[in-house]
Amino acid sequence: MIRWRKGTVDSVRREWPGAIELDVTIDGDGARRALAYTHLVGRPQPGDTVLLNTTALALGLGTGGYAMVVAVPDRLPPDPTGPGHLVKARYTPLQATVLGADEQGSPHHETLRDADSLDGMPVIVADLHSALPPILAGLLADRPGTRAVYVMTDGGALPAWFSMSIARLREAGALAATVTVGQAFGGDLEAVTVHTGLLAARLVLDADVAVVAQGPGNLGTGTRWGFSGVAAGEAVNAAAVLSGRPVASLRVSEGDARERHQGVSHHSLTAYGRVALARAQVVVPELGGKLGQRVAQQAAPLGERHELVPVPVDRLEDALRAAEQDWGVRLSTMGRRLDQDMAYFLSAAAAGRHAAALLT
Incomplete structure (x- = not known):
């Protein structure tokens, strides 16, 4: 193994x-x-x-x-010091003890102990970590200065430190903070569940918007249910039960060679159409042409459970290119860059644009 x-x-x-x-x-x-x-x-x-x-x-x-x-067996690091009784990557050889925002020894415990509401905060949910930069590009292009916090789930990489995007987005001021939840660790705050992670983002980190997605990497098996992105549907449920406003970002591709991911990915259709039991606003990007028609048709069945929100993508390409240049982030998904799968990045940016509209 x-x-x-x-x-x-x-x-x-x-x-x-x-x-x-x-x-x-x-x-x-x-x-x-x-x-x-x-x-x-x-x-x-x-x-x-x-x-x-x-x-x-x-x-x-x-x-x-x-x-x-x-x-480094010949030069071990010093023993850890400080508070923290939350163990993540539990019962593995590299289990790590962290201070959870929601644990009893945390200075935030009293704030979170009986917390139960996000007070209508928009929560953008996405399948892949690569959606984070374009979501922020769309959000901040339409509403500069919005305080966005990333809630990183444990479907991909467990250490948030793996992500160069997080580091560069923080340095550029595009991302206020990261909360790592579940078995994920290494964020500015740690939390046990997506629920307390969202509450910490709102009540401790003063987020205007939260973005929920797994860390870098993605586990898939080519089956209907065997992929880590099913957690996107569960994140919609968490946001809704806490009185947030779930905004579902569709995973869309024009460059993926696999049929199940062309147009709207089956990941989005399963996570939002089957797993998400609470109502969300599903952003349908107005991509135009045959691809736009295909995306609208594929997304239509989601309207039985959710509100479909058409969002124009004009000027979002400019925002994406500016994000790469100004923030120093590399827009890439599954090895495809911006010009190789523009629809993917525009669709994520459209979710950010819609969240900005909810705040105005």
């Missing part, structure tokens, strides 16, 4: 908050890229011997295609 290797650090490639990318020479495998989470294993340095998990690397996984540093 785990492919263990030892290696030697050759050099540091780059780093961002919480993570450091390395060049390593792995016994029997040669030179490879590796990733270390500094909060978990410390800071590897050139010449260090490192213990590595190379399972994802051997499988050729996209977002998981690193050798992961498990430990």
Whole structure:
């Protein structure tokens, strides 16, 4: 189940908050890229011997295609200090103890203990982590200064530190904070569930809008129910039960070679059409042409349960290109860049645009 290797650090490639990318020479495998989470294993340095998990690397996984540093055995980091009794990645060799915003020892416990309402805050729900930058681009293009908080679920990467997008969005001021929920960790705040994560975003971090999506990566099996994005439907339910305003962002593609993801992805149709029991506003981007007609037709059955909201996409391409340039984020989904799957990014940006309209 785990492919263990030892290696030697050759050099540091780059780093961002919480993570450091390395060049390593792995016994029997040669030179490879590796990733270390500094909060978990410390800071590897050139010449260090490192213990590595190379399972994802051997499988050729996209977002998981690193050798992961498990430990620097000859130079262990200091013992953790400070409060926190929430254990995440529980009962794994790398289980981590964090301070949960909702636990008894937290300074926010009293705020969250009996909290039960988001007071109508828009909650944008998306399938993939790659939707976060375009959602923010659409939101902030129409309503600059909106305070957006990302609630990261545990369907993809568990450490928020894996995401360079989060780091760059924070640095650019496009994202106010991140709350990691479930087994995910590494956010500005930690929470046990999506529910307390949303409440923390609103009541502790003073969010105007929350965006809920899984971390980088996505688990899918090509079956109707076997994909991590079903959690998008559950997030709609959480937002609704807490008196938020769920805004469902459709996963749309014109560049995905797989039939089940062309036009509106079956992920969106299943998550919103079958899993989401509460009513949401489903944003249907007005893409025009044959693709726009196909998207409208595919989304139509969702109108039996939800409110379908057509949203124009004029000027959103300009907003997306400005986001790449001004924020330093790389707009990419499943390896496809902006010009290779414009419909995907416009659809996410349209959800951000609609949330902006709800705040005016």
